[in-house]
């Protein structure tokens with residue numbers, strides 16, 4: 513087939529998705545409109561609803577609903593979905609982490625696979641079209657590949673605090689990148705956190721990411737204890753790692769903040785997702801802004817651990833790309849980004865509805881390397897979330913109404929295909 517045929521095929525109208533409202537991008541709402549999608553899953557146009565239908569074109573009318581750019585969960589762990597309600601916050605972060613580590617050790621791959629399948633199903637059923645998922649077992653990749661439907665960057669996790677173990681960890685990581693999935697899947701790499709990954713592992717992982725053109729994601733600046741451990745090598749992380757015999761004798765604290773540490777290692781000189789960032793000083797925020805790194809804020813996981821106020825306002829004011837994540841069901845009640853948005857709207861009145869919708873759509877897509885998913889414009893992949901709305905709901909302050917609880921996910925569309933639909 514010549515390239516001319518491909519271009520022509522791309523222009524063929526396949527499906528029309530109609531609804532009472534279409535949110536082209538946060539802040540831009542159209543009434544009684546349709547999204548026209550090509551047979552290659554791209555948006556051809558967004559226009560006022562027309563009465564006529566064309567032969568061979570599928571018409572999907574969502575009725576009293578709003579079609580919005582697909583919701584993005586920029587940080588989760590699908591394979592931990594079996595841990596819902598099976599961990600408690602027993603006083604400290606490391607107490608919680610010890611419970612997760614113990615349950616992970618006892619879990620065979622089949623259970624991780626089953627949990628990942630559950631996580632993906634829950635994500636699609638709550639409107640997620642794109643996810644940044646972290647997997648230690650590798651089973652999330654298998655689950656996403658067999659299920660299809662969800663656009664996903666699967667970050668393979670690496671843990672090794674001994675410098676001498678970095679080589680093995682990287683070799684293992686490289687092997688995991690060989691697995692092939694479907695057109696919606698891409699690999700990423702994730703050194704776990706500064707208290708479980710050595711400087712050498714970060715250096716090698718960042719080099720690998722650059723060589724392969726992959727995104728890098730890492731948990732960072734999540735707790736005060738992490739700051740103390742990096743600054744002085746003391747505190748609950750020393751006790752926790754020692755209890756697991758995981759603290760190498762030659763490990764020395766870098767004596768700086770977690771962000772200064774990653775920046776000095778060159779991790780932030782490439783596209784990366786800095787997950788949590790609950791504790792940042794002004795220098796750290798300035799460094800993140802200067803490097804153009806994305807921050808993934810997980811509001812309900814943040815609340816689960818009872819952290820101090822998140823510096824999300826300062827990050828946004830500094831021009832940082834802030835995305836939202838649910839983290840896993842080991843520290844959250846659901847994998848719904850809509851739930852995350854609603855929680856954030858209630859908890860932080862200094863963050864506007866527009867900013868919350870942006871964080872959950874535009875910013876998440878940009879963080880995961882899909883800047884073209886930012887708005888419903890011609891030529892862009894048709895990743896859409898449909899929120900069913902109460903009959904007669906007015907367009908005034910629709911975003912605010914949704915954040916206050918109006919509506920629920922009724923459809924999830926990825927690359928023009930309905931990946932999930934609520935059974936009426």
Ligand SMILES: [Zn+2]
Nearest residue numbers: 589731839840
């Ligand atoms: Zn996480």
